[in-house]
Amino acid sequence: xxxxxxxxxxxxxxxxxxxxxxxxxxxxxxxxxxxxxxxxxxxxxxxxxxxxxxxxxxxxxxxxxxxxxxxxxxxxxxxxxxxxxxxxxxxxxxxxxxxxxxxxxxxxxxxxxxxxxxxxxxxxxxxxxxxxxxxxxxxxxxxxxxxxxxxxxxxxxxxxxxxxxxxxxxxxxxxxxxxxxxxxxxxxxxxxxxxxxxxxxxxxxxxxxxxxxxxxxxxxxxxxxxxxxxxxxxxxxxxxxxxxxxxxxxxxxxxxxx
Amino acid sequence: xxxxxxxxxxxxxxxxxxxxxxxxxxxxxxxxxxxxxxxxxxxxxxxxxxxxxxxxxxxxxxxxxxxxxxxxxxxxxxxxxxxxxxxxxxxxxxxxxxxxxxxxxxxxxxxxxxxxxxxxxxxxxxxxxxxxxxxxxxxxxxxxxxxxxxxxxxxxxxxxxxxxxxxxxxxxxxxxxxxxxxxxxxxxxxxxxxxxxxxxxxxxxxxxxxxxxxxxxxxxxxxxxxxxxxxxxxxxxxxxxxxxxxxxxxxxxxxxxx
Numbered sequence: 001x002x003x004x005x006x007x008x009x010x011x012x013x014x015x016x017x018x019x020x021x022x023x024x025x026x027x028x029x030x031x032x033x034x035x036x037x038x039x040x041x042x043x044x045x046x047x048x049x050x051x052x053x054x055x056x057x058x059x060x061x062x063x064x065x066x067x068x069x070x071x072x073x074x075x076x077x078x079x080x081x082x083x084x085x086x087x088x089x090x091x092x093x094x095x096x097x098x099x100x101x102x103x104x105x106x107x108x109x110x111x112x113x114x115x116x117x118x119x120x121x122x123x124x125x126x127x128x129x130x131x132x133x134x135x136x137x138x139x140x141x142x143x144x145x146x147x148x149x150x151x152x153x154x155x156x157x158x159x160x161x162x163x164x165x166x167x168x169x170x171x172x173x174x175x176x177x178x179x180x181x182x183x184x185x186x187x188x189x190x191x192x193x194x195x196x197x198x199x200x201x202x203x204x205x206x207x208x209x210x211x212x213x214x215x216x217x218x219x220x221x222x223x224x225x226x227x228x229x230x231x232x233x234x235x236x237x238x239x240x241x242x243x244x245x246x247x248x249x250x251x252x253x254x255x256x257x258x
Numbered sequence: 259x260x261x262x263x264x265x266x267x268x269x270x271x272x273x274x275x276x277x278x279x280x281x282x283x284x285x286x287x288x289x290x291x292x293x294x295x296x297x298x299x300x301x302x303x304x305x306x307x308x309x310x311x312x313x314x315x316x317x318x319x320x321x322x323x324x325x326x327x328x329x330x331x332x333x334x335x336x337x338x339x340x341x342x343x344x345x346x347x348x349x350x351x352x353x354x355x356x357x358x359x360x361x362x363x364x365x366x367x368x369x370x371x372x373x374x375x376x377x378x379x380x381x382x383x384x385x386x387x388x389x390x391x392x393x394x395x396x397x398x399x400x401x402x403x404x405x406x407x408x409x410x411x412x413x414x415x416x417x418x419x420x421x422x423x424x425x426x427x428x429x430x431x432x433x434x435x436x437x438x439x440x441x442x443x444x445x446x447x448x449x450x451x452x453x454x455x456x457x458x459x460x461x462x463x464x465x466x467x468x469x470x471x472x473x474x475x476x477x478x479x480x481x482x483x484x485x486x487x488x489x490x491x492x493x494x495x496x497x498x499x500x501x502x503x504x505x506x507x508x509x510x511x512x513x514x515x516x
Contacts, residue, residue, distance in 0.1 A: 139495025237397025
């Protein structure tokens with residue numbers, strides 16, 4: 001049993017929880033909780049590391065067996081150590097480290113008949129988590145993210161996505177604008193959502209393509225908007241100047257797939 | 259200038275921030291931040307009390323004048339006192355107490371041609387805030403809430419609603435089930451959203467009515483579902499077993515008004 005916070009395994013795990021930079025360097029991310037750890041395993045992610053408390057092992061013995069059997073390494077840790085790792089109030093006692101980018105899950109090729117979401121500079125982890133969860137529920141074929149979006153592998157996004165981060169094909173592109181230009185050149189319909197000078201989405205006949213959603217405060221950049229095939233908007237009646245970014249993304253994806 | 263945390267005005271304001279019970283007894287609620295306080299004033303709510311810091315008064319002088327001119331009472335408070343009242347990390351220095359239930363804004367009568375949302379036992383303040391914000395943006399005519407929903411006047415809901423709580427006609431009914439039965443008896447279409455034994459919402463021709471949305475974990479109660487005119491569902495493709503309650507509410511309201 002690991003009981004020291006100075007243990008290298010614990011120090012590394014804690015760093016993965018806290019630091020986006022460290023997640024990028026190590027190419028690993030973390031998940032905490034019985035449901036989300038099982039979700040990762042059932043989605044084909046074998047834990048690089050599985051940490052658990054004695055009480056969790058007893059309480060969730062089936063889940064313990066399931067996760068343990070596919071983990072590269074597994075250690076019992078004391079409750080005190082677990083609380084240090086956890087970013088929740090009442091930790092359940094299961095914690096996994098997964099390797100980033102299981103290549104099978106990655107979005108390599110845009111299918112012309114497929115329906116995708118493109119996210120530019122989404123900053124709020126809870127918005128990103130909700131967008132991924134909704135994308136999965138509605139049946140989006142993949143998500144393209146700009147490099148300046150918040151970290152999709154942060155604990156908040158992993159939890160908020162309800163495990164969709166394990167399953168929705170996604171790609172992060174530092175050259176987001178060039179990537180979108182390339183799609184347009186390949187004849188793929190790219191829709192830019194913006195309240196100004198745009199078609200009402202209920203009047204557009206969608207047959208696949210990419211729906212772009214911009215930053216919470218500023219929307220899509222002009223550079224991106226000018227490359228789109230069409231600008232679209234959600235018709236609004238009330239005074240609230242805009243919907244929350246996740247809600248807007250949900251309605252836009254829904255209309256594309258409806 | 260108020261500098262003591264033992265000042266009765268401050269003690270009462272702090273209690274209104276923290277205690278839903280006290281908000282109910284006092285029939286008052288609070289809002290914090292420049293934008294949300296102005297929003298309340300512009301929506302016809304005259305503050306019962308306006309508290310501000312010297313630096314905020316200087317920095318936001320136009321907003322200060324606007325709020326001050328309609329406030330029943332106003333006091334400068336020290337930064338230390340303000341931080342005690344605030345539930346945000348970097349408070350802007352404006353705080354208002356408003357009276358609950360400006361009768362003009364209240365939902366008194368259901369119009370047969372109107373479109374409404376009915377919320378049963380929604381527990382998460384951020385979901386409730388998002389639902390109200392979305393309801394306003396889409397043009398919902400009013401929201402009926404069951405008595406066991408979380409407090410619509412909590413600081414989190416007020417902030418998350420982006421001020422929609424000031425403007426969307428709403429009513430809280432302790433006798434929610436009887437209320438819904440009454441609407442059905444009056445010939446109003448009442449739709450219960452549930453994943454089981456339900457019509458696909460894209461196949462339903464809506465012309466007004468009430469869309470009922472249930473608790474985050476358990477959905478609508480059987481008692482409510484059995485009184486509905488029709489059970490409806492959002493068709494889902496992906497593995498995420500359900501959408502977030504606020505997202506589901508958004509898509510359902512959107513389809514009714516589309």
